Amino acid sequence: GENVEQHPSTLSVQEGDSAVIKCTYSDSASNYFPWYKQELGKRPQLIIDIRSNVGEKKDQRIAVTLNKTAKHFSLHITETQPEDSAVYFCAASKRSRQFYFGTGTSLTVIP
């Protein structure tokens, strides 16, 4: 089955700086890669996703890059704000199969 590894497990940045979270996956057939944000005690919510036919996708301060050859994808948050503080999860999947999640990154943005 698929194995998704996520790094770092914790990340602290100053407000206004950028944050980068990286994930690797093992199954070259995986073709859908979502990122979720989970605030304390709340449900995970999708913040951005990317499919294998695209190398990069941006949505305002958030971007995701995908390197299919190296089997890794990354989340980039620019101009971080205190409300970006949360746990972020990456995931990988393919058609008719389950989603495989990384173990999460706890991001703290220091005002």
Place this chain on the structure above:
Amino acid sequence: DGGITQSPKYLFRKEGQNVTLSCEQNLNHDAMYWYRQDPGQGLRLIYYSQIVNDFQKGDIAEGYSVSREKKESFPLTVTSAQKNPTAFYLCASSIQTGQETQYFGPGTRLLVL
């Protein structure tokens, strides 16, 4: 997200007791999932269902059971065989398995008395 609900918000289980967690969605999604979340371990899949009357075991199915008799509903039973059930349980749904966004319910926190 408002289209998928879970109840109850908190659930207490006594030793040897089976308890059932409810998950309902009105999004007309075919696929539904149950995850268990423990601190530091991310989301672990218990069961998933691609379509009505069909479901597959996930990575940690032992001690759990599910049914999918209706498209809208995917209840999870935590049996007495699950010796360490204390966790946050999340239900999710997607249009189809593996290719579309998952929407999560608000979760049920299960505690053992």
